[in-house]
Amino acid sequence: MRLLKRCWLGQFLMFTIAVGSLGMVFLVSQLSTDWTPGFIPKYRWLEYTYDHSCPEKECNCSAILQGDREALEWAKIQAITKDVRKNIQIPDDHYINTTQDCRSFKLKRKYLMFPLSKEEEEFPLAYSIVVHHKVQNFERLLRAIYAPQNIYCVHVDKKSKASVSSAISAITSCFPNVFLASQAENVVYASWSRVQADLNCMADLYNASTKWKYFINLCGQDFPLKTNLEIVRMLRALRGRNSLESENLPPEKKWRVSYVHQIVDGRIQRTKKKKDPAPFNLPIMSGSAYIVVTRGYIRSVLEDQRIHALLEWFKDTYSPDEHLWATIQRISGVPGSKRPNRKYDVSDINAIARLVKWEAHEGSQDSMGAVYPECKGNHVRSICVYAAGDLQWLLEQDHLFANKFDVDTDPIAIYCLEKYLRQKALADWK
Template sequence: MLKVLKQLHLPLWLLLSCVLATLWVLLSPEAGLGRVSRLTNSWSDSTEDSSPEHVCNCSGILQGDVEALEQAKLLTITKEFHQRIHIPDESYVRATQDCRNFKLKRKYNTQPLSEEEEDLPLAYSIVVHQKVQSFERLLRSIYTPQNLYCIHVDKQAAASVTAAISAIASCFPNVFMVSRREEVVYASWSRVQADLNCMAHLYNVSSQWKYFINLCGQDFPLKTNLETVRMLRSLWGGNSLESEQMPSGKKHRVTVVHKIVNRAMEKTKEAKTPPPFNLPILSGSAYMVVSRGFIHSVLTDSRIQALMDWAKDTYSPDEFLWATIQRIPGVPGSNWPNSKYDMSDVNAIARLVKWEHHEGSQGSLQAVYPLCHGRHVRSVCVYGAGDLHWMIQQHHLFANKFDTDTDPIAIYCLEKYLRQKALADVH
């Protein structure tokens, strides 16, 4: 090109201008060869071709192919396979000593994939207590440079877990450890407090993000970041979370005082006082997709502050607090407390969860969803590869629970599927 320009006998200043303009076009992020080609090279559609899982037929698994699922199942039951995929916590500390190489090798997306995504940054809270490998794969699957990520590691987590997650976070300017950590006790207020600490941190560190999503280490996305952004825009400032009438079998959770005894919640004989302001207590879950305005109310509204003080000695307050706040008049994005506005977990977009007592065989009119292909923990399905075909057809943003010890292929194939979709959207 330079030779051709010289033959035109142009002035030196014009010659240099032509060269610089051409380089700008070729390297510009907005150019056809700019953003897309660099993404294709540095953020390929496969996760790790050398990983033990790559022998699986992910395409067949996602389509529900019986043979592909059987092959995957045979692979996951071998001890050798699980030994090969396991990554010790210490490996992350060593790997992140060279952050550039870590992000390149682990194929993190280090630039916004579209202006649409860049214009709607998100804030995430991730509560973790173990399984660094699962956490890192979750972070990698949702990471984009315009979003913010607050990580809460349980105070009681093993030192190796805290060190590894802290090392990972240190490689990213928009991923940080929460400033105040809690000792999380199952079904106690501490679980709520962990999210509250991240909410306050995220709210104060930036005014740019538009929506808040809370996660745990056993979640995994079902949508790309672009799909998530588009679904959030369609809420028109509203929130999406489970919020419905409290089942009679759960009412003891909020009518009797509970206390922590030997690191477990126990029911006492002391009756609870009525909730403040005669607020109707709704049932829900720990997970939500809410606007920045909702978070502002949680941090500042006197009614909500009184409700939270009242809830501190209840059982599993995370499973009614957010659901109740969502129905308080005046809270941004909230719905009226009338039962006509009830929202089930199936209809909300926050989280896909398979509860054992709602599962059923194909064709059963009573079943909410098909049988679990993994195993159950506290009546919740820990997904297997056989759940993916059904799962990717659902409208939820995230699913719970995944576990690399139960079925790493489920995570591998889902991550590969999402990466291919994200790249297809860029093209």
């Protein structure tokens, strides 16, 4: 019974009506609306609901998103209290149990089981999600980006705990368009295995459907900054181009691709052996593991013999995911690519794939050298784990997704962001 008191299992009253040719069932509530201007009352049943024991429920998300100092201070204090941290914990077996009844699970979690617009229905997307822990983070991410016309491949690290693998498998089994990668990898940080995980999902997604237009890869601690409709419109505006970080390789990173690396005791290590030049004299670029690319780009990755040679060459480099996709983006003939000339360089700030706050580039508002304001949460591997105080700035940016979010660090940040996105999606429902 204790588990049934979790925030996301709040009770709500509803009744159903059949909807014409769609052959779908809509649930309609008589609840009144608030918070979002122009929000239509009959859509309220799809808005996220939480019961009275939910610790985040007391926060003023509207004020937080507007940067209200008092609301942010309250959220900061609440995020570190023992009661809040205890109540937000959801054990892995809870997902295994609740997904025994998939229909009930999807209803209670308010998954959108029909396209919200014809525009979205006609522009399906393909997602790769690489996960190794934190099932609650993954499930909330999936719910935030889920749409029935899209397709999702989930790669669970081979060395993940059995409970994590079982819980994620149980969640994915409830959706016909969400599936586990056909081949799981034992992912080692900064090694080729991270690339291989995405490659496995790329092949699975490419073979599973011919309809999707763009590929987006995520990890379990990403979260969207845009609704599905906004993402679709931004991708349409690319007009067949890709959006990913791709810049000239800086001198301080050349060692990554100049020496052979190998896995020793579960960690990647550099050897003294120098690597041969890249195939076809391709210029090695610097970028990010996260990309937004066309189906044609993925086809080239899977079929182009030049890229196959490049894949082999990258297998013994350090952090190849931060160089491979950026390098492919500058190869002639790859759909959506750009010339390798530095005038076509794209930084992480200008690529819409992912917004990351690197500790070294943070600074105060009046700092001339700072790329972005200081992190309001904490740092993991020099990356900001966002808190509620980061939300106003995040939502002002053009990026589709941001990294990193963590329920254990700041549950209110995710709560307010997911609530905002759902209400915005429903307000735009055509």
